[in-house]
Amino acid sequence: MVNILFADRPEMWSDYAPHLRRALDAEGLTHAVIAPEMEPQDVDYIVYAPSSFVQDFRPYARLKGVMNLWAGVEDVIGNETLTAPLMRMVDPGLTDGMVQWVLAHTLRHHMDIDTHIHGQDGEWRSGRAMTPLMSRRKVGILGLGELGGACGAALAGLGFQVMGWSRSPKNVPGVTNYTGEDGLNEVLSNAEILILLTPLTSKTENLLNAERLSRMPKGAFVLNPGRGGLVDDAALLAALDSGAIAHATLDTFRVEPLPPEHAYWSHPRVTVTPHIASETRSDTASEQIAANIARCERGEPFLYVVDRTDL
CATH class of the missing domain: 3.40.50.720 (NAD(P)-binding Rossmann-like Domain)
Incomplete structure (x- = not known):
């Protein structure tokens, strides 16, 4: 079982849920569970907005990776409780x-x-x-x-x-x-x-x-x-x-x-202009997130990992 926590504002869940489900199924992850609420000790991956309710990553003991929903990572990179790999949002x-x-x-x-x-x-x-x-x-x-x-x-x-x-x-x-x-x-x-x-x-x-x-x-x-x-x-x-x-x-x-x-x-x-130059799109972003999770499940390295030594 692969458990994925969706950590963003509650109103974003209805937008992302169908796209993420479809993308995960397309990657062969039909058994994966994705939800906006989950016990921390059960979470394998977090689909993450830095403004979300998750600010302390220490309870997520089996966390394999954090998929950032924003293009920028400056709002999360300084969080010392995050030790798992952090992936940039690179969305076509x-x-x-x-x-x-x-x-x-x-x-x-x-x-x-x-x-x-x-x-x-x-x-x-x-x-x-x-x-x-x-x-x-x-x-x-x-x-x-x-x-x-x-x-x-x-x-x-x-x-x-x-x-x-x-x-x-x-x-x-x-x-x-x-x-x-x-x-x-x-x-x-x-x-x-x-x-x-x-x-x-x-x-x-x-x-x-x-x-x-x-x-x-x-x-x-x-x-x-x-x-x-x-x-x-x-x-x-x-x-x-x-x-x-x-x-x-x-x-x-x-x-x-x-x-x-x-x-x-x-x-x-x-x-x-009110931060509209480019916004993450739930359909294409979901495909990138699912593909990266599938890579990890196959034992392959993540794509778009943030190099925290060069910041």
Whole structure:
């Protein structure tokens, strides 16, 4: 018998239950039991949201693995009671959603669409500078993991000049990859549109600070669908106020929901989207979770294990 605890908000169970059951059966795990309540000593796997009722993992003595439902792991990685393997959510649906958001807002800023939409006032603005071709636009991506790599490949496929920075070398078709501090500076100094998709760790907290913002081309755009903590908020607001950064489109924040009094809401050069760049989809996520559990039951190693020594 394989016992799987679904640890998320109660209202999520009705959404996930049929998809998880179908995915487990498809993997040959017809005998597996999955439920939102289970005695800790009977649990083999936990399908997990960091905001759930499970915060102390010590009672789960036979736990084989924790399947994170969120793309980020910063809200659970510091839990010292979790000693079992922790798996990232790598969901094709989540990846596709992120690519769509990044493409949409990159093209929006590349084409200066905001100016044309907001200029419906009877003035014919034909004298504005012509939008460069995509082949002349330099786009930088910080983070070339599953999400960043997919976004980089999609942007390169459209014809943008794409540069990517990652902590270890990556091979993404059409993307020039840089590593190290010198590589980061190279991307920053050239990126007319910068996209933040690196994981949030102690090493990437405030990755985009005042000094790094100052290296960017004047009038550049910043997109952050990654993690709110990647950005020094005060530094970004100052760069926006001065015009050094033309606009920031932000989907993630240090505090969510973003408080109504936060300066981002009223700033004319900021677009706020409510953490919608990419959301875990219950159908495709369930398939990935079931496949990983099946691997473990066959004696094969998990996929997407979080390396806790590199955070």
